[in-house]
Amino acid sequence: MSWREALRLSDVAFTELSLQAVFAFRQGNVLPAGTPKSLVARSRRRVLQSKAVISAVVGLLTLGAAAILHQKALNPEILSAVPVGLFQSAILTGLFSLDIALLWWTGVQVVPTLISSGVLTVLEPLPIDRRTLERVSTILYLRLFDFPALTILILTPLGVGLALGPLAGLAALPGALVAVVYALALSLLTGRFFLRRVQGSRGGGGRALLRWAYLVLWLVPAFAMFAFITAAPAFFRVLAELALQGPSVGSGLLAAAFPFSFAALPAIAAGGTSSLAILSPSVDLVLGGAAAFYLALAVWSIVWLAGSVRTLLFLPAQTPVALPAALSTLRPTGLARAVLLKDLRIASRTPGYAFLILLPILDAGALGLLTYATPAQNPVAASLALGAVTTAALLATFFGPAFFAIEVVAYSYGRSLPLSNRSVVFGKVALICLMYLVAAALIVGFTLLRFFQPFTFVAFVLAELPAVLAAAFVELGLLFRWARRRGLAITNLYAGAWFAVLVSVPGLILAGVPPLLFDLTQRLGTELGLGVMALVAVAELALATPVALGRGAS
Amino acid sequence: MVAVSPETTSLPLALEGLSVAYGERPAVQQLTLTVRPGEIYGLLGSNGAGKTSTIKAIVGLVRPVAGEIRVFGLDALRDSLAAKARIGYVPETSMLYEALTPREFLEFVASVRRMDPTAATRRMQSYAEAFRLEAELEEPIATLSNGTRQKVLIVAALLHAPPLLVLDEPLNSLDPRSVRIMKDVLLRYVASGGRGVLFSTHTMEVAEQLCGRVGILDHGVLRGEGTLAALRERVAAGDVSLEEIFLRLTEEDVGVRAAVDSLGDPSV
Numbered sequence: 001m002s003w004r005e006a007l008r009l010s011d012v013a014f015t016e017l018s019l020q021a022v023f024a025f026r027q028g029n030v031l032p033a034g035t036p037k038s039l040v041a042r043s044r045r046r047v048l049q050s051k052a053v054i055s056a057v058v059g060l061l062t063l064g065a066a067a068i069l070h071q072k073a074l075n076p077e078i079l080s081a082v083p084v085g086l087f088q089s090a091i092l093t094g095l096f097s098l099d100i101a102l103l104w105w106t107g108v109q110v111v112p113t114l115i116s117s118g119v120l121t122v123l124e125p126l127p128i129d130r131r132t133l134e135r136v137s138t139i140l141y142l143r144l145f146d147f148p149a150l151t152i153l154i155l156t157p158l159g160v161g162l163a164l165g166p167l168a169g170l171a172a173l174p175g176a177l178v179a180v181v182y183a184l185a186l187s188l189l190t191g192r193f194f195l196r197r198v199q200g201s202r203g204g205g206g207r208a209l210l211r212w213a214y215l216v217l218w219l220v221p222a223f224a225m226f227a228f229i230t231a232a233p234a235f236f237r238v239l240a241e242l243a244l245q246g247p248s249v250g251s252g253l254l255a256a257a258f259p260f261s262f263a264a265l266p267a268i269a270a271g272g273t274s275s276l277a278i279l280s281p282s283v284d285l286v287l288g289g290a291a292a293f294y295l296a297l298a299v300w301s302i303v304w305l306a307g308s309v310r311t312l313l314f315l316p317a318q319t320p321v322a323l324p325a326a327l328s329t330l331r332p333t334g335l336a337r338a339v340l341l342k343d344l345r346i347a348s349r350t351p352g353y354a355f356l357i358l359l360p361i362l363d364a365g366a367l368g369l370l371t372y373a374t375p376a377q378n379p380v381a382a383s384l385a386l387g388a389v390t391t392a393a394l395l396a397t398f399f400g401p402a403f404f405a406i407e408v409v410a411y412s413y414g415r416s417l418p419l420s421n422r423s424v425v426f427g428k429v430a431l432i433c434l435m436y437l438v439a440a441a442l443i444v445g446f447t448l449l450r451f452f453q454p455f456t457f458v459a460f461v462l463a464e465l466p467a468v469l470a471a472a473f474v475e476l477g478l479l480f481r482w483a484r485r486r487g488l489a490i491t492n493l494y495a496g497a498w499f500a501v502l503v504s505v506p507g508l509i510l511a512g513v514p515p516l517l518f519d520l521t522q523r524l525g526t527e528l529g530l531g532v533m534a535l536v537a538v539a540e541l542a543l544a545t546p547v548a549l550g551r552g553a554s
Numbered sequence: 555m556v557a558v559s560p561e562t563t564s565l566p567l568a569l570e571g572l573s574v575a576y577g578e579r580p581a582v583q584q585l586t587l588t589v590r591p592g593e594i595y596g597l598l599g600s601n602g603a604g605k606t607s608t609i610k611a612i613v614g615l616v617r618p619v620a621g622e623i624r625v626f627g628l629d630a631l632r633d634s635l636a637a638k639a640r641i642g643y644v645p646e647t648s649m650l651y652e653a654l655t656p657r658e659f660l661e662f663v664a665s666v667r668r669m670d671p672t673a674a675t676r677r678m679q680s681y682a683e684a685f686r687l688e689a690e691l692e693e694p695i696a697t698l699s700n701g702t703r704q705k706v707l708i709v710a711a712l713l714h715a716p717p718l719l720v721l722d723e724p725l726n727s728l729d730p731r732s733v734r735i736m737k738d739v740l741l742r743y744v745a746s747g748g749r750g751v752l753f754s755t756h757t758m759e760v761a762e763q764l765c766g767r768v769g770i771l772d773h774g775v776l777r778g779e780g781t782l783a784a785l786r787e788r789v790a791a792g793d794v795s796l797e798e799i800f801l802r803l804t805e806e807d808v809g810v811r812a813a814v815d816s817l818g819d820p821s822v
Contacts (some may be wrong), residue, residue: 202655328675330675332665332668332670335666338666346651349653413649415615416613416641417638417665419635
């Protein structure tokens with residue numbers, strides 16, 4: 001069969017995937033009222049809106065990077081210790097890394113949905129040849145990423161071209177292309193890995209620890225976008241030192257590293273090899289060799305993707321190994337704790353949810369390390385630590401509401417249990433608080449190692465806690481009201497996640513106001529600042545609780 | 555309206571004028587039935603007859619547009635949590651938390667049912683042994699076969715020894731051994747007194763073997779209800795099977811013959 005036939009079949013499969021992702025009827029969600037045509041149109045529109053949001057983020061990043069490149073080109077004295085070409089390469093290194101991270105993150109969100117939907121399983125027994133099925137699978141997989149990937153491929157050369165000239169723009173294209181291919185390959189690789197080693201992991205405390213360890217390891221690259229921004233000043237310091245040294249082993253290693261090998265190409269096209277100040281004929285050779293190697297790897301990845309997407313989509317369910325019957329016991333807990341435990345167990349086998357829990361915690365770890373690395377006599381060190389706690393609170397309240405989506409899984413069964421919405425809300429709020437407290441404990445731990453002011457830091461964390469609770473109550477209360485009214489499942493990024501993001505706005509305000517007030521009042525005394533902060537946070541909690549527990553919400 | 559009397563409070567289930575609709579499309583219309591203590595009531599119907607919609611309304615998954623549902627006298631629409639606490643439910647399709655293992659899932663169910671750890675463990679172990687589930691208790695549900703998932707759902711429904719079981723095609727995907735165990739479990743379950751089972755199926759043989767009374771749903775309307783003998787009397791038939799009674803009551807007996815005739819020789 002032809003590509004045209006594959007395209008037609010993939011369109012049918014994508015419609016089914018959109019419907020399942022948006023309405024989650026396979027999980028037992030009742031379809032909202034409407035004709036099949038209108039429901040299909042609505043699901044396609046929602047998927048399109050979500051893709052547009054991700055594309056906009058990617059586009060803004062690209063244009064922001066282009067603006068920085070343009071500024072540096074106009075004012076070379078910005079960060080004067082770093083030569084123009086090296087600076088441009090560094091910015092593009094960051095951009096390509098973020099492109100990969102964002103696309104990969106998208107993949108992590110939507111690939112499990114694609115796998116669990118089984119949309120292609122219905123095609124497998126039909127008389128369709130293997131090659132057509134592979135084409136259908138590949139097209140379907142590419143369509144998950146189409147708009148964001150096209151935004152990267154079009155805007156990167158365009159933005160770089162506008163900033164540094166058309167030749168530089170053209171030289172940015174291989175880097176953008178390789179970044180997209182790697183992100184797609186990583187999404188598939190991690191999808192397969194987690195299906196086998198994390199989602200398929202047996203129960204038990206030891207294995208749960210191992211799963212979380214896997215998830216942390218896996219998150220480190222995805223965490224790169226935050227780490228990169230956090231580590232940017234140190235990165236530029238290293239670059240300045242390398243520039244001072246001139247061509248060296250260090251610059252050779254940098255030239256061989258991905259994505260620097262591609263990020264350097266537009267800078268060379270714009271200003272020649274001398275603009276980087278770290279290149280020499282031998283380093284040039286390393287740079288060229290590395291770029292060729294990464295390009296070859298990208299070509300191989302494309303071939304691998306074309307052949308592997310189908311096997312992933314039809315990955316057979318693992319047959320459990322018949323082990324000797326173990327004496328399993330049940331340890332029932334309280335209702336909210338049961339919800340919390342269930343969410344943590346699900347997250348330990350579901351990368352998308354694990355990401356949401358681990359990101360604020362890992363971010364807190366990175367910020368805590370940064371605080372630890374800041375000299376104690378530096379006046380901003382203490383503010384940095386308190387800012388880090390605030391960030392932990394904001395991230396926990398931003399990502400926490402996404403756990404509402406777990407309630408959509410096994411929706412029909414869960415709703416048949418005598419479990420009130422109030423208990424579910426308490427369980428989710430407990431999870432958000434846990435995320436905040438673990439993250440805050442990490443920061444405080446690092447900070448106390450540096451400057452011992454336990455009262456201030458512990459009091460700050462505790463004063464912020466009611467605000468985090470208030471934010472969590474408001475967010476979940478609004479989500480429950482909305483879900484009850486719309487009957488819509490929030491299952492993933494492409495399924496109306498915009499509302500989960502929207503409810504974060506009041507949540508972020510509630511979590512952000514007390515630290516802001518502390519910042520304003522602490523000049524009159526730290527104790528006064530902490531008192532004001534705690535008072536406002538408690539008032540917020542008193543006002544927010546009825547939103548979550550009042551009629552219509554719970 | 556179902557009056558709440560000592561009689562109704564002992565009735566495991568009473569539906570009065572229940573109507574369910576999806577948008578403009580009615581799924582169940584004015585359904586009235588009761589499940590008596592010690593009874594297995596079979597809800598029969600073709601695909602799309604309204605069996606699952608009726609059951610979803612009883613367990614609180616779908617809000618009826620009209621009518622009342624009482625579980626041991628409790629208004630299931632107003633006091634839904636108390637009603638749900640008295641129900642054990644097996645859904646038609648095995649929709650579970652795929653990322654949990656059966657043990658983790660059952661622990662969650664036992665927590666929500668506020669069960670004592672010793673009783674929960676004892677009941678889980680005995681049912682897991684009966685259904686040969688022990689080896690799969692620590693495997694993620696996502697990796698289990700449909701039949702094993704169905705067994706997990708059955709154990710979850712029986713875990714807290716509920717006074718009312720609401721089972722939507724519970725024998726689907728089960729192996730013959732498990733089907734036999736399930737049938738015996740149900741018969742013993744209602745024999746212990748006071749309990750009731752609402753059992754939906756489109757397998758007539760199973761209904762004949764298990765159910766004291768059956769109700770025949772067709773396009774959301776109850777076409778007939780009673781014991782097998784009463785239904786035979788109603789269709790004025792001799793010793794005919796439940797399948798024949800079903801087809802006559804739903805007026806599909808002529809249609810079936812015509813459909814088969816129109817197919818001609820299947821080998822051609």
